[in-house]
Amino acid sequence: MEQFDALIKKDGSGRLTIVEIPFNAKEVFHKPKGTVYVSGTINGIEYRSKLLSRGNGKFVMVLDKAMQKSIGFHGQEMTANITMSSEDLESVAGKSDKITDVKCGLDAFTAIKTRQSIRKFTAKPVSQDMVSAILYAGMCAPTAKDKRPYHFIVIRDRCVLSILARYNSNAAMLEHSAGAITVCGDKNREGIKEFLYADCAAAAQNILLCIHGLGLGGVWCGVVPNSDWRKLLIEQLALPNKLEPISVIAFGWPDEEKELCPRWETAKVHYDKW
Structure with a gap:
């Protein structure tokens, strides 16, 4: 698990709230190919997300509105303490x-x-x-x-x-x-x-x-x-x-049997409009 302080801010477009990752995530998490999925905490609040590549080994993570609200981000730059681990989805699935x-x-x-x-x-x-x-x-x-x-x-x-x-x-x-x-x-x-x-x-x-x-x-x-x-x-x-x-x-384990009743109701089906 990596732990670091990072700046939470708006990106250049002003539309996305991002965290710039201060290391090459593919190298640190040994993921030379594919999307890097991560999880951890931001100021103690749990998250699960993926990293976006900005080229040259630079990565950012986008924070949704729910996370922004949870950590008290209101549009002004703020520093947060972040923990981050890689999620190996293939290994988990196996x-x-x-x-x-x-x-x-x-x-x-x-x-x-x-x-x-x-x-x-x-x-x-x-x-x-x-x-x-x-x-x-x-x-x-x-x-x-x-x-x-x-x-x-x-x-x-x-x-x-x-x-x-x-x-x-x-x-x-x-x-x-x-x-x-x-x-x-x-x-x-x-x-x-x-x-x-x-x-x-x-x-x-x-x-x-x-x-x-x-x-x-x-x-x-x-x-x-x-x-x-x-x-x-x-x-x-x-x-x-x-x-x-x-x-x-x-x-x-069931200790009762019930008679099946038909569930189809034509009156509840509508095509294109009411």
Whole structure:
């Protein structure tokens, strides 16, 4: 990891806010070819980005509006302390493939058509390999500008599951689930609230579909803003201020079967205009 102080400023056009990297990133990070992806902190605030080449071994990193807001940049030049590491995406992908080498029994369209909310579970445990596959599915969801602002809190502690179930009748299924995944949004990484919710919702849908595809059951439980249950979640999971709990997904081996209902509604389909 490299650590350095650098000037944050507007570029020559006045449109972009940039950090000039004080070293040749390709040499330092041993990336002679391709895009250099990096992650680290700016004044303690986490980021994930890529470097833009300006030629002759010079690189800059562009800061989006959310990051500018998080570090208090208002258009005037400022010096920031930066940590930076290279992200080897190919290496990460290889490790993920090994971790999540779990086979799914359904094709994508069948999983979409047949998934239903399951609220009753057997006592059979769910393997960690399956949980890793489910989490990987969530990480494959699309996000605005590829910011990936989600964090997933896996809850296996029976005491915590029981407390969360007891204080919210809509979450009673957590009491007998094999576990739960709390999908949280990182407000420091995605400063636009609507995008944060959309990104986390896309991840939650991927998680639900993967749960169903693996033969498990799952159900989405929403988190109401400013509710006592939201406060309880934050307390029980020790969530930092930057994380916003968006939904809690219970999972386990299903102990109920539901009749499939047709979902197609012609009246909800419009072409070109209303």
